[in-house]
Amino acid sequence: DAGVIQSPRHEVTEMGQEVTLRCKPISGHDYLFWYRQTMMRGLELLIYFNNNVPIDDSGMPEDRFSAKMPNASFSTLKIQPSEPRDSAVYFCASSPGQGQPQHFGDGTRLSIL
């Protein structure tokens, strides 16, 4: 079975550029989560969706960040404009239901120069 698929695996770009991260959840999973992980702050939940609807975006750091889930098999996390402090590993995860384990993608390593 295919797991959670994220792209790109690595992204290096200059500050001010738009960055788009992509995620395909496991088929049949109703929940999708976006996380950011840094050495300083650990794993932070940014936003999650249930049945394609954003439920809680209180973790989104600021208006430069936005996330969409246009259908059950695709989600994007966009940063515009990007800043060096956005450099981190961004994970997407999905789960089949409330209280069920989350399954993570390989992550996107983002470096903003």
Added chain:
Amino acid sequence: RKEVEQDPGPFNVPEGATVAFNCTYSNSASQSFFWYRQDCRKEPKLLMSVYSSGNEDGRFTAQLNRASQYISLLIRDSKLSDSATYLCVVYTGGFKTIFGAGTRLFVKA
């Protein structure tokens, strides 16, 4: 007080040792509990769920103590490959799942 707390370690143990981690949680209504493992520069991966009666998977044993609000993970006969960060995860209900900051384990030859 953090909602989920773990000793960050690191725990440095020799191969073959038994090591145990605890994780405390603050919400007494928490419903589901998990242990994840994260290797350096990799994604977190589910290690095992934690059931009320306790459960075992090979060398790994997980237990839940609701009265004292903690879960534990015991690793027997440690292997070099067990070196990783172990994350405690608590589902508190209402769409809220909380990841602990993790406990680092180094198993040395």
